[in-house]
Amino acid sequence: MARPQVVIIGSGFGGLFAAQALAKADVEVTLVAKTVAHLFQPLLYQVATGILSTGEIAPATRDVLRNQANATVLLAEVTRINLASRVVVAEKLAKTVALKYDYLIVAAGAGQSYFGNDHFATFAPGMKSIDDALELRARIFGSLEMAELSEDADERRRLLNFVVVGAGPTGVEMAGQIAELTQHTLRKCFRRIDTTKASVLLLDGADVVLPPFGSKLSAAAKAELERNKVEVRLGALVTNVDATGLDVKYSDGRTERIASSCKVWAAGVQASPLGRTLAEQSGAGIDRAGRVEVNRDLTLPGHPEVFVVGDMISLDRLPGVAQVAIQGGRYAASKIRGEVSGHPVSEEFHYHDKGSMAVISRFGAVAKVGKLELTGFPAWFAWLFVHLIYVVGFKNRLTTLLHWVITFIGRARSERVTTEQQLVGRLAVKQLGEDFQPTIAGTLEPGKIKH
Numbered sequence: 001m002a003r004p005q006v007v008i009i010g011s012g013f014g015g016l017f018a019a020q021a022l023a024k025a026d027v028e029v030t031l032v033a034k035t036v037a038h039l040f041q042p043l044l045y046q047v048a049t050g051i052l053s054t055g056e057i058a059p060a061t062r063d064v065l066r067n068q069a070n071a072t073v074l075l076a077e078v079t080r081i082n083l084a085s086r087v088v089v090a091e092k093l094a095k096t097v098a099l100k101y102d103y104l105i106v107a108a109g110a111g112q113s114y115f116g117n118d119h120f121a122t123f124a125p126g127m128k129s130i131d132d133a134l135e136l137r138a139r140i141f142g143s144l145e146m147a148e149l150s151e152d153a154d155e156r157r158r159l160l161n162f163v164v165v166g167a168g169p170t171g172v173e174m175a176g177q178i179a180e181l182t183q184h185t186l187r188k189c190f191r192r193i194d195t196t197k198a199s200v201l202l203l204d205g206a207d208v209v210l211p212p213f214g215s216k217l218s219a220a221a222k223a224e225l226e227r228n229k230v231e232v233r234l235g236a237l238v239t240n241v242d243a244t245g246l247d248v249k250y251s252d253g254r255t256e257r258i259a260s261s262c263k264v265w266a267a268g269v270q271a272s273p274l275g276r277t278l279a280e281q282s283g284a285g286i287d288r289a290g291r292v293e294v295n296r297d298l299t300l301p302g303h304p305e306v307f308v309v310g311d312m313i314s315l316d317r318l319p320g321v322a323q324v325a326i327q328g329g330r331y332a333a334s335k336i337r338g339e340v341s342g343h344p345v346s347e348e349f350h351y352h353d354k355g356s357m358a359v360i361s362r363f364g365a366v367a368k369v370g371k372l373e374l375t376g377f378p379a380w381f382a383w384l385f386v387h388l389i390y391v392v393g394f395k396n397r398l399t400t401l402l403h404w405v406i407t408f409i410g411r412a413r414s415e416r417v418t419t420e421q422q423l424v425g426r427l428a429v430k431q432l433g434e435d436f437q438p439t440i441a442g443t444l445e446p447g448k449i450k451h
Ligand SMILES: Cc1cc2nc3c(=O)[nH]c(=O)nc-3n(C[C@H](O)[C@H](O)[C@H](O)COP(=O)(O)OP(=O)(O)OC[C@H]3O[C@@H](n4cnc5c(N)ncnc54)[C@H](O)[C@@H]3O)c2cc1C
Pocket: 009, 010, 011, 012, 013, 014, 015, 032, 033, 034, 035, 037, 039, 040, 041, 042, 043, 044, 045, 076, 077, 078, 079, 107, 108, 109, 110, 127, 128, 169, 170, 272, 274, 309, 310, 311, 312, 320, 321, 322, 323, 325, 357
């Protein structure tokens, strides 16, 4: 008899850990993802600021699963899911595949949200993918290069004004690293500009940084950022973004125009549109961020064969963090293993909070593990240890550690290459429009409209 077919959508934390947890199950696993790699998103900011290479945080999924005989990896974007006929349709370069499933795990994650102002994305890229990180790297280092060329004082000021929107972990880490670059790493690299005069601004509409960390750690994080020359402005709502700056409205009613060429958006997330497809077909609820309201065993209402995990779920206000996805992926796999082996798992999904941490500066971080709250070097050391464990692959762990030694002890950064393609690629593709399809030969064929 044919083995049950498990289709997994996504190669992030939820998808990959689910696939690995099915290694010994009597099933065939097909993991389909629109990106070739398993991306370790928490370290994207280190690619954007020249610390790590892309390969270190994004090993090829095909390589990670090469020894798992029951797993097949496909590179394609899922465009349709038909719950009634149990088929997933995925496309790549005008090629379409239809995948029949007995069990489906949807782990397609979340994208950036601009809260209805999608035009901000043109000028303030988010940080969700390798493309985003490389574009930001090109924008950050590129701003300094352009400032070195500029003869105009106003233009120079604008180019040396970096603005990060959103004071969650991503924004805090990003702002801290840009300040580290301008205050230390690049200090001696330019002749016509003084990079230590650059300003790094961190804006947030809330009145604290890192709200989920609690008031003590939030205050410690803000103080550490300011000590490292990041200006933190809270109660600051961004009302517009364009090529030369941002408009901000403060909670006391004041408005301000901030001139800046390099803006980073780290302010909101929106679950994959596949969530809406699932909700429409199953009658499941969906929240404002597009997350699907799943049953307590992570299945879709009326569909015990379909699991949704990670950033796509709305359940008990669970946060969009890696551990929710990892534990959800493993739990879904355990349910499938149980059913296939005739020992069904009746337990509901329980999330074990292993804590959260954010790096602010060289040797400075905040960490919250249960009731334990750490700041400074102990928090930074805990961060180093945890992140090394979760970087996938021994070789990646080794080279990541080497890069961290170079950066944290020597303050140097060895991944500073940027190209014009990285700078303009996203916007150029957008301008071409959807009626152009790239081919593997590198040409663009008009008329093949994507559906
Ligand atoms: C910059 C940043 C920093 C973060 N820092 C932390 C941190 O410090 N600690 C922490 O715990 N969490 C952090 N997170 C959150 C954490 O990374 C996510 O919660 C986690 O990645 C969610 O896992 P997931 O499997 O649900 O989705 P993802 O890891 O996002 O994976 C989604 C997968 O689905 C694929 N996909 C999407 N759409 C389709 C489609 N239509 N067809 C096929 N494939 C598709 C993608 O290619 C990807 O492989 C951070 C996130 C970001 C962006």
